[in-house]
Structure formats: C-alpha cells, structure tokens
Amino acid sequence: MHQSPALFVLLLMAAAAANWSCFFLVTDARQLEPAHAAGGSCIGRERDALLALKQDISYDPEDYLGSWQSGRQDCCRWAGIMCSNTTGHVIQLDLGGTHLVGQISPSLLSLEQLEYLSLDYTVLTGPNGGVPEFFGSFKNLRHLDLSYMGLVGTLPPQLGNLSKLEYLDLSFTNFNCTIPPQLGNLSKLEYLDLSSSRRMYSTDISWLTRLPLLLHLDMSGANLSSIVDWALVVNIISSLEYLRLSGCSLSSANRSLTHLNLTNLQYLDLSTNNFGHPIASAWFWNVTSITELYLTETSLYGPFPNSLGNMTSLRVLCFGCELASLRELSLGSDPEYVYQATITCNAATMTVDLTNLCDLETLWLDASLSSGNITKFIENLPHCPSNRLKYLSLKSNNMIGIMADRLGQLTSLTMLCLSYNNITGSIPLSIGNLSNLGFLDFSNNHLTTIPQELANCTSLKNIHLSNNNLIGPIPLGIGSCTRLEYLDLSYNSIIGAIPLGLGKCTRLDSIDLSNNHLTGPIPLEIASVVSAPVGSSASAVRQSPLEKQAEFFEVAVHPLHEAVASLHGWMLAIGGFLERAKAVLGRLSRTPADPLVPPDVGKVGTSGAGLHGCFSPRARVCSEIKAPVMQIMPELLELCGGVLTLPPVEEVRPDSREFSDVVSPPCQALASEKCGVADAAVSPSPESGRQAVPFGDGVAKSGLLPTVPGAVVAREVCDFLATLVVAYPGSAVG
Structure with missing residues (x-):
C-alpha cells in the first residue's frame, strides 16, 4: 500500500507541527479491508499484544484501527491482520500506508509466528526514533517493509538474525550509519x-556475495565512494535481475570482467556517478540481457561501442542530462530567450548501427553528444517490421545535417524532441506518417518550412517550432489536430493569415505566434489564448495599452511577489493578492479587438510615472466583463490601512468603433462630452507625491504596518499601489 513520497513529506511536517488535521489531505480514498482467517479466533496473548500496540498509537487519521476492540474477540478479523488457517496464530501485520503515529510496542514479541510485517508510510518508531532491536527476534519473518518511515539513528545488526527473510525494504529513511555487514x-x-x-x-560491500538468491538490489544514494571493486562484487551475484546504484559516488565503471556472471541482469541504473572515462571502456556492454540502461549525468565521453548494437533486448537507453532554460524579459523590449545547460555532464558520440534493436522504445540523449549528424543518426535507428521506438530526445547535441525522409518510418513515435541543435533544411514531408505523435519539439534550429503534411499528425498535443528560419504560411489543415493544447511558432518569418481552422482546436491553452509576419485578424475562436505577438506587422498582432500596462505591472511587482512567496503567516495574504492582480490584468489582454493605443513604454521609468494619464480603450457600460482592477481594489483597505478611496465598480466592454490607430503622444486628457460613456484606466499619479520603492531599499514606517517579518515588503507594495489612481470619464489627467 505504497503512497507517494510527496504525500508523506506532508505527514512528517504535520507531525513536527502537531497539527494532525492535515493528515486528511494526504490519505487516499481507498477502503482498507481487514484480512480474515479461514477458521477459528486468534490466540489470546496475541490479541492482547495487538491491543497494547494500539494503546501506543497517538494518531490514527483514518481510524484504521477502529476494528481493534477488546470486545471483538476474533482479532483475525481486525484490519491489517491475517492469521494462519491451521494454527490461528497471527502471521501478517500490515499497517502500511495508514499514516499511524506512535511507538512500536515491545508487546509485538508475542507474535512469534509473524511472517509479514509492513509499517511503510507511518510514523511508528522504536526507542530514539529508530528500528527496535527486538525486530531481530522474529525468526519466521519473510517480509519486512519499513520504507518512508523517517526512521533515524543506526540499523541494528540484529536484523541479520532474520534467517528466513526474503524481502527487506528500508528505502527513504534517515539512517546515519554504515550499512551493517550482518x-x-x-x-x-x-x-x-x-x-x-x-x-x-559503506566501505565494504563484499557481504553482498553471500546473498545467492538476490534478484533486486537498490542502494542508490548510499555513499560507496571508497569502494573500487564494486563491479567485481556484483558480478558474483549471478541471480541479479535489477541493479540500481545511482548517486553512490562511484568513481569508475572502467572494469574488465574476465567472466561475466550477470546473465540475468535486466535493469541497470548507474546514473549520477562521476565516472569521467571513455564510455566504451565500461564493463556492462556485453550484458546482452539488459532491457533498461540508465547512464544520465555520468561524465562518460567518446564514441559508443559497437557492442551496443548487439544489445537486442534493450528497450530503454537514457544517457541524457537535465537542462534549464532562461527567459529574460526587459520592460519596453521584445522577449529574449537564452538557452542554458546546467552542466556538460556527458560528451559522447553515437555512430553505432542500431538497426537491429527492434525492442527499443526510449532513446534519451539530451545534452550528452559532443556532435553528430542527424541524417546519419536517423538512418541508424531501428529498421524493423514493427518499429517500437516511442520516445526520441536529442536536445542540445550540436547536431547538424537535414532530417531524412526515413523519419516517417518511425510510426510508433509519441514524443520527438530535436531542439537546440543546428539542423537545417525543411521538415520532411514524411512526418505526416507519424499518426501517434503527441509531442513535437524542433525549436531553436535552422529549419525553413513547415509541410502541409504536419496536419496529418492528428494526435499532436504540443508543437514547438520557435526560433527557426521558417517561411511560408501556417499549414491550412492545422485544424485537423483537434487534440492540440500548445502551439509555439514564435521568432520565425511565417507569413499569411492565421488559419481559421485553428478554431476547431478547442483544447488549445496557449498559442504563441509572436515575431512573425502574419496579416489579418486573429480568429475569434482562439483570441482568448493567443499570446500578443510583439513585433509583428499585422494589425491583428499589436499590443493593446492594457497589455502594456499588464506587462509593466508584472515587471514592477514580480520581485516583491518572489520575496512574499518565501515568507510565512500573514504574508501569504499579500502573495495571494499579487497572484490575483497578475491574473486579472492578464485577462485584460485577451479581449479580441482592433489595434489599441499603446503607451510610450520606452519613457516609463522604474516608478511607472511615464504611464500617468494613459487611458484604456473607450468602453461601454453593460458587458459581461467587469473591470478586474476595480474588483481587487477593496483588498487594499486591509492591506494598506484604509488609506485609499475606492471607486465604484462598473461593467465595461471594448467598443471597436471608438478605437484610434495612432495617438501621439499616447497620454492625453479626454473631455467628458466627447467620451459619452465610460473610460477606465489605472495610471501612476505624480500628484500622489510618492514613488515606488525598489525592493530591498525600503524601510518600514511606524504607524502604517506592524514591524513584523514582511512589513518592509508590505510597505513597498503599498507605496507602489498608492501611486495608482483611477481615471474617470471626463477627468483631466496628465
């Protein structure tokens, strides 16, 4: 009954704070059914031992032990208990996943015939928060699961007395000790x-050689840095099928095995060990039984050995590194995307013929190849009657060349990522054969055209083609991709109109068409999710002043929001306010309309004074859309001590007939008789006599906010918001 680690973290936090009510947030909804014995009631002393254990339980969030009652004599029918059909002795105690809190009672020693004990995902501990030494007295125990318990201290060597034990799980604990050789x-x-x-x-794992039946060994995260002959040790355990030693600080896999015993090994994970030697010298390339091989972040380099092509059982090869991307935004300028890799952790080359690896499903080589030719790489991929390759990722590998038509023969692909390379030419027409493709990322290359055949990939959910040299129109049939959720064609030279067929893609959450040469209107069906395409020449893709104001507000407040998010208690209220402010201002940019009047953002200083007097587009009363900025204003009374006078909330709707294409300067007063209805805008007011205080330079002033952690941030938020006033119909501002 395993739960996820994230859920159990919440449990431990709740235990530390003695706030047990939050356990109900992390327990699942399954019904925990009691086990039953076929006949007879349990042994009296064993029933008493279980009741003594219940007495030491201080918290039972699901009332799992509700059936453990002295009035119910047959403990074999209690939750988590199973008894022998013949003797009536308790043979199984399963409390896993119950999140019980308390002490492990020594009374359990009365369960002399216990074979199965599972306490995972509980906060049950022995003396000093560790494993009770008396656990070594369960002579009949075959299964022991103490994972995700947060146990501390040392592992008692008495566990070595469990001579019948077949299963031992001590994962995700907090032991600070050497692994007992017992x-x-x-x-x-x-x-x-x-x-x-x-x-x-551990400084010596030779004790592993005395486990002749071992099938599954996972020591990932344990410090084995001083062990040089680890490969020789594991090679002796011929029964091994699963071996995971990731993050063990192993120094090398450069080892020649005279006789290979690991003929049953199927799963091998050596990730996050800094080997730093040629990849071809590793010992495992002749283990042809391997089906999953994980070598991420191992600092291996040089050409892959040809023996890789003989590993015909291989289904998964992961040799990648994690990447990070950084988006830099500057006020008044277009977005700039800067790519950045965390580290150059692998630097191999892949020219191996993989055509016979017919079972290969996943090939992940992100940021791990020093160079390569995409044409030859694709030609070397499996050539099989039933191609099973589903996931192919070659991000950031300095690959050159053009994509061959043979790409279209990989018909099982569901994810294809070739971003951040130097691939040139057109996207091949054969891509239309990839009917199972759901994720496509060719961004940050030098590709030139999008074939109409892309519209045949009707399973696509994500298309990333930004930062290429794409020319020509968006494929007219793109509307056939009705499962599409994300489309990014930004930073290209695409021309023509936005296809009306995109309106059929009702699942779309985000479209970025910025920095192209599109013309015509944005189809109304997708206007609510189109990112304002900055820098394009089409009238449909200019920014409105409200979008500019939203950008300004986000940039000015974002540093404060980041600081607020790291604070506790009452500061969460300010964080929530900023989130809602950002959200409602963001919605202002999603109203489909003709071009709006942009403010002169280039003249806006850090205080925002340059926006004073800027009006939003004229608006008429009685719309479905309310003025969102007004809706959040009442919260400022409590936040800033009631110093602001609030305007009434009005319902508005953009009136395209009254928009003007160009106004220079953009900030000017409007007479009330000329407005006729209602104009509404937010602008910094010079008359307020205040300037926004840059984050980190402000000082909390007495009398307005209490001097508590976060008061400085609150002061700065209020200083910024106090510079904002509301413009009304006919008011002369500026």
Whole structure:
C-alpha cells in the first residue's frame, strides 16, 4: 500500500507541527479491508499484544484501527491482520500506508509466528526514533517493509538474525550509519532496497556475495565512494535481475570482467556517478540481457561501442542530462530567450548501427553528444517490421545535417524532441506518417518550412517550432489536430493569415505566434489564448495599452511577489493578492479587438510615472466583463490601512468603433462630452507625491504596518499601489 513520497513529506511536517488535521489531505480514498482467517479466533496473548500496540498509537487519521476492540474477540478479523488457517496464530501485520503515529510496542514479541510485517508510510518508531532491536527476534519473518518511515539513528545488526527473510525494504529513511555487514547473513534474501537514505555509507560491500538468491538490489544514494571493486562484487551475484546504484559516488565503471556472471541482469541504473572515462571502456556492454540502461549525468565521453548494437533486448537507453532554460524579459523590449545547460555532464558520440534493436522504445540523449549528424543518426535507428521506438530526445547535441525522409518510418513515435541543435533544411514531408505523435519539439534550429503534411499528425498535443528560419504560411489543415493544447511558432518569418481552422482546436491553452509576419485578424475562436505577438506587422498582432500596462505591472511587482512567496503567516495574504492582480490584468489582454493605443513604454521609468494619464480603450457600460482592477481594489483597505478611496465598480466592454490607430503622444486628457460613456484606466499619479520603492531599499514606517517579518515588503507594495489612481470619464489627467 505504497503512497507517494510527496504525500508523506506532508505527514512528517504535520507531525513536527502537531497539527494532525492535515493528515486528511494526504490519505487516499481507498477502503482498507481487514484480512480474515479461514477458521477459528486468534490466540489470546496475541490479541492482547495487538491491543497494547494500539494503546501506543497517538494518531490514527483514518481510524484504521477502529476494528481493534477488546470486545471483538476474533482479532483475525481486525484490519491489517491475517492469521494462519491451521494454527490461528497471527502471521501478517500490515499497517502500511495508514499514516499511524506512535511507538512500536515491545508487546509485538508475542507474535512469534509473524511472517509479514509492513509499517511503510507511518510514523511508528522504536526507542530514539529508530528500528527496535527486538525486530531481530522474529525468526519466521519473510517480509519486512519499513520504507518512508523517517526512521533515524543506526540499523541494528540484529536484523541479520532474520534467517528466513526474503524481502527487506528500508528505502527513504534517515539512517546515519554504515550499512551493517550482518545483512549478508540473510541467505534467503531476494529483494533488498536501501535507496534514498543518503546518510548511509559503506566501505565494504563484499557481504553482498553471500546473498545467492538476490534478484533486486537498490542502494542508490548510499555513499560507496571508497569502494573500487564494486563491479567485481556484483558480478558474483549471478541471480541479479535489477541493479540500481545511482548517486553512490562511484568513481569508475572502467572494469574488465574476465567472466561475466550477470546473465540475468535486466535493469541497470548507474546514473549520477562521476565516472569521467571513455564510455566504451565500461564493463556492462556485453550484458546482452539488459532491457533498461540508465547512464544520465555520468561524465562518460567518446564514441559508443559497437557492442551496443548487439544489445537486442534493450528497450530503454537514457544517457541524457537535465537542462534549464532562461527567459529574460526587459520592460519596453521584445522577449529574449537564452538557452542554458546546467552542466556538460556527458560528451559522447553515437555512430553505432542500431538497426537491429527492434525492442527499443526510449532513446534519451539530451545534452550528452559532443556532435553528430542527424541524417546519419536517423538512418541508424531501428529498421524493423514493427518499429517500437516511442520516445526520441536529442536536445542540445550540436547536431547538424537535414532530417531524412526515413523519419516517417518511425510510426510508433509519441514524443520527438530535436531542439537546440543546428539542423537545417525543411521538415520532411514524411512526418505526416507519424499518426501517434503527441509531442513535437524542433525549436531553436535552422529549419525553413513547415509541410502541409504536419496536419496529418492528428494526435499532436504540443508543437514547438520557435526560433527557426521558417517561411511560408501556417499549414491550412492545422485544424485537423483537434487534440492540440500548445502551439509555439514564435521568432520565425511565417507569413499569411492565421488559419481559421485553428478554431476547431478547442483544447488549445496557449498559442504563441509572436515575431512573425502574419496579416489579418486573429480568429475569434482562439483570441482568448493567443499570446500578443510583439513585433509583428499585422494589425491583428499589436499590443493593446492594457497589455502594456499588464506587462509593466508584472515587471514592477514580480520581485516583491518572489520575496512574499518565501515568507510565512500573514504574508501569504499579500502573495495571494499579487497572484490575483497578475491574473486579472492578464485577462485584460485577451479581449479580441482592433489595434489599441499603446503607451510610450520606452519613457516609463522604474516608478511607472511615464504611464500617468494613459487611458484604456473607450468602453461601454453593460458587458459581461467587469473591470478586474476595480474588483481587487477593496483588498487594499486591509492591506494598506484604509488609506485609499475606492471607486465604484462598473461593467465595461471594448467598443471597436471608438478605437484610434495612432495617438501621439499616447497620454492625453479626454473631455467628458466627447467620451459619452465610460473610460477606465489605472495610471501612476505624480500628484500622489510618492514613488515606488525598489525592493530591498525600503524601510518600514511606524504607524502604517506592524514591524513584523514582511512589513518592509508590505510597505513597498503599498507605496507602489498608492501611486495608482483611477481615471474617470471626463477627468483631466496628465
């Protein structure tokens, strides 16, 4: 009954704060059914032992132990209990996933015939928060699961006395100790998981060779940095099928094995170890039974060995590195996207013939190839009657060349990512054969055209083609991709109109067509999700002044919002206000309309004074849209001590007949008789006598806000908001 680690983190936080009510947020909705014995009631002393355990439980969020009552004599029918059909002895105690809190009672020693004990995802501990030593006395125990319990201290060597144990899971604990070599006494052990306990370490793992039946070994996260002969040790365990040693600080995989015993090995994960030697010298390339191989962030370099092409059982090869992207926005200028890799962790080359790897499903090589030719790479991919390759990612690998038509033969592809390379030419027409493709990312290359055949990829949900040299129109049939949720064609030279067929893509959440040469209107069906395409020449893609105001507001407030998000308590209210302010201002930019009057953003200083007197487009009363800025104004009374006078909220709707194409200067007063209806805008007011205080330079003033953590930030928020006034019909501003 495993739960996710994220849920259990909430549990531990709740325990620390003694706020047990939040347990209800992390428990799942499943019904926990009691196990039943086939006949007879349980042994009396064992029933008493279970009741003693319940007495030491301080919190039971699901009332899981509700059936554990002294009046119910047959404990074999209690939740989590299973008894032997023949003897009536308790043989299974399963409290996993119940989030119980309390102490592990020594009374459990009365369960002498116990074979199965699971306490995972609980906060049950022995003395000093660790594993009770008496656990080593359960002579009949076959299954012991203590994962995700937050146990601390050391592992008792008495666990080595469990001579019948077949399954031991101690993962995601907080032990700070050496791994006891007595675990080597567990000669019947088949499953051993010591992962994600990063303060466990070992200088000698030779005890593993005394586990002849071991199938599953996971020691990821344990410090094995001083062990040089680790490959020789694991090679002795011929029964191994699963081996995971990621993040163990292993120094090298450069080892020659005279005789290979690991003929049953299927899963091998050596990720996040800084090997730093040629990839071809690693010991595992002749283990042809491997189906999943993970070598991410291992600092391996040089050409892949040709023996890779003989690993015909291989389904997954992950040799990538994590990447980070940075978007830099500057007020009054177009967005600039700057690509940045975390580290250059692998630097191999891949020219191996993979045509016989017919079972290959995942090939992930992000930021791990020093160079390559995409044409030859695609030609070397599996040539099989039933091609199974589903995930292909080659992001940021300095690859050159053009994409071959053979790409269209990879008909099982669901994800294809070739971004941040130097690929040239057209997207091949054969891409239309990829009917299962859901994610396509060719961004940041030098591609020139989008074929109409792309519209045949009707399973597409995400299309990323930004930052290329794309010319020509958007494919007219793009509306056939009715599952489309995200479309980014920005920073190209695409011409023509936006296809009306995009209106059929009702699942679209985001479209970015900025920095192209599009003409004509934005189809009304997609206007609410189109990003304002800055820098384009089409009338349909200019920014409105409200969009400019929204950008200004976001840039000015964003540093404060970041600081607020890191504070506690009452500061969360300010964070929520800023989120809502950002959201409502963002919605102002989604009203489909003719071009609006842009303010002269280039003259706006950090205080925003340059926007004073700028009006939004004229608006008429009685619309479905309310003035969102007005709706959030009442919150400022409580936030800033009631110093602001609030205007009435009015319903508005843009009137395209009264928009003007060009106004210079953009900020000017309008006479009331000329307005006729209602104009509304927010602008910084010079008359307020205040300027926005740059974050970090402000000082909390006495009398307005209490001097508590976060008061400085609140002061600065109020200083900025106090510079904003509301313009009314006919008011002379500026």
